[in-house]
Every structure is written in C-alpha cells, then in structure tokens.
Amino acid sequence: MSKKAQGLSMNVIIIAAIALLVLIILAVLILRAGRGVTEGTGCRGIGGRCYSTCQDLMDDEGGLWVKNLPNSGTAGGCAQDEECCVRLIEQPET
Structure with missing residues (x-):
C-alpha cells in the first residue's frame, strides 16, 4: 500500500x-x-521626432511642430531632456 x-x-x-x-x-x-x-x-512610432524643444526644431527645419506630452522624455523613447515633436502641417515639396 x-x-x-x-x-x-x-x-x-x-x-x-x-x-x-x-x-x-x-x-x-x-x-x-x-x-x-x-x-x-512611442515618439518615433507615431511619426514624431525627439528634439531639445519643438521650437528649436521649427527653427532648424521649418514647418509647424507640436509637443506630444505623453511621449516626451523617456516614456516615449526620447532622452530625459528631449521633447517628442510631431509635425502638424506638412510642408509642400517644391
């Protein structure tokens, strides 16, 4: 047993x-x-760019860029001091 x-x-x-x-x-x-x-x-997944500020990006490349708050900093894959900037208006190609 x-x-x-x-x-x-x-x-x-x-x-x-x-x-x-x-x-x-x-x-x-x-x-x-x-x-x-x-x-x-993340920032790049939604078509954004990590940059020091969106204003700097507008000055450097033109166009209208806005800050995407949920993806700024490390949450969106950017560096801690970077913002996730998303292009609001596409520039027409000439």
Whole structure:
C-alpha cells in the first residue's frame, strides 16, 4: 500500500512541475510581445521626432511642430531632456 501512495505523490509532483514550466514559458512569451507595443506607440512610432524643444526644431527645419506630452522624455523613447515633436502641417515639396 505504501508503494501506491509514493506513486501518487510522484505523479502529482511531475504534473505540477510540467504546469509550472508551461506557466513560465507563457509568461516569457507575453512579456516579449509587450515590447512591440511601446515601440509602436512611442515618439518615433507615431511619426514624431525627439528634439531639445519643438521650437528649436521649427527653427532648424521649418514647418509647424507640436509637443506630444505623453511621449516626451523617456516614456516615449526620447532622452530625459528631449521633447517628442510631431509635425502638424506638412510642408509642400517644391
């Protein structure tokens, strides 16, 4: 009778180990997939440019640029002291 009890506990341990391995693999896959979301919604992903200030960008390249607050600084992939500037009006090509 003691052999059956050992076999049952060994089966439970093996099943629990397999379930834990599957959960770890799923967690890794989900965390990897989340990286693309940040890149796609960051400053460059929305067509913006990281620059010291949007006014400096307008002075350097022309056009009308506005600051995108959610993507400014490190939240949008820019440096801490940079702003995410998005072109408001496209310049017509001549």
